[in-house]
Amino acid sequence: MPEGPPEPKKRGGYAKGDARKQQILDRAIEVFAxxxxxxxxxxxxxxxxxxxxxxxxxxxxxxxxxxxxxYTASDKALDERIALFExxxxxxxxxxxxxxxxxxxxLVQLYSTLMAAALEEGHPAATDFAKNWFxxxxxDLTELVREHQQAGRIRGDLDPRAVASLVIAASDGLQTQWLLDDTAPQDEALSILESLLRAPS
Amino acid sequence: MPEGPPEPKKRGGYAKGDARKQQILDRAIEVFAxxxxxxxxxxxxxxxxxxxxxxxxxxxxxxxxxxxxxYTASDKALDERIALFExxxxxxxxxxxxxxxxxxxxLVQLYSTLMAAALEEGHPAATDFAKNWFxxxxxDLTELVREHQQAGRIRGDLDPRAVASLVIAASDGLQTQWLLDDTAPQDEALSILESLLRAPS
Incomplete structure (x- = not known):
């Protein structure tokens, strides 16, 4: 796209509108949580x-x-938390x-509601979000798997994109199981997946 | 519960009602599919x-x-198909x-709609179904994992219940990804899980 003129500065009313939107969003996050x-x-x-x-x-x-x-706002908060990990x-x-x-x-419930809506017709905003999200x-995870494979931490004989899909799927599915039954072995199952993917030392 | 008298035979009207219900159900399966x-x-x-x-x-x-x-009727049909496998x-x-x-x-969409409803309040029939389903x-899968572990086909060092949860979760999550993007590597990811769970020979 050709470079256009710089965007005009937002007028006071717009900036105030953004602040108000953020305020409502923060409150909505609390309500949904x-x-x-x-x-x-x-x-x-x-x-x-x-x-x-x-x-x-x-x-x-x-x-x-x-x-x-x-959901996007909550996920951003999670990303910031995960960025602290090495x-x-x-x-x-x-x-x-x-x-x-x-x-x-x-929020887990919100995610599942959003995904169910995404799979139905007549919910373009949810469908676009979900397609883009996955x-x-x-x-991102495919790239991460590749890095860990190169560093010898994840088995090198596995297709990185399929591993990424598997990890996302397992995580999503286990969350649903946990919401319905908090004795479902969510962490145990993820730990098993972690150990199975680890490159033999 | 003490044994009661045998249930009275259904009258003609009831039997007809059942047949009608089945007829509607068959048609509803087609409509949803x-x-x-x-x-x-x-x-x-x-x-x-x-x-x-x-x-x-x-x-x-x-x-x-x-x-x-x-969903229950469709799943029964699938069970009959799987029963043919050795x-x-x-x-x-x-x-x-x-x-x-x-x-x-x-039907995959129906499953996700049902599960999303199950996670919300105010949907007791869906919630009961989902809890009972999982x-x-x-x-069933825990028992199957145990059998395969005893036969030396699945790694014996893994908790069978956590493996069962992982397999169900991966399967559910991959189905969602596939519905949104039919290039998502559903079979590849399941094959990776299959190979990782296999006992070393």
């Missing part, structure tokens, strides 16, 4: 967040878009995510 | 199935209960399930 992501109406969510339905529509458009915004393996990242998510079951996570 | 499981209203489904809303409510009660009935490993069962499910994406599948 506490109450889960029942696919209730925007109206009910607006009430819980403490804004009018019109305000929510103005800032987020649809319920799916709000769910995407809430050379984590893909499975170690998933174990840490699982640990963080267990503290906020509502493509990005799969690509 | 073709159109997916958009969490549309019972009314829309009744229309697609070609019965009145009242008839659907009479036979199934709620949308969740209809989804459960459709000593399948848990992952082989999942590979065969994935193959069968790819032919009817609507508990049963996990138990």
């Amino acid at each position: 506490q109450r889960g992501a029942n696919r209730t109406s925007l109206r009910a969510i607006a009430e819980a967040v403490g804004v009018t339905h019109g305000t929510l529509v103005h800032h987020f458009g649809s319920l799916d878009e709000l769910l995407v915004a809430v 050379d984590p393996t893909p499975v170690e990242i998933m174990i840490e995510s699982a640990r963080a998510n267990r503290a906020v079951p509502g 493509a990005t996570v799969r690509e | 073709q159109r997916g499981a958009n969490r549309t209203s019972l009314r829309a489904i009744a229309e697609a199935v070609g019965v009145t809303h009242g008839t659907l409510v009479h036979h199934f009660g709620s949308l969740d209960e209809l989804l459960v009935a459709v 000593d399948p490993t848990p992952v082989e069962i999942m590979i065969e399930s994935a193959r069968a499910n790819r032919a009817v994406p609507g 508990a049963t599948v996990r138990e």
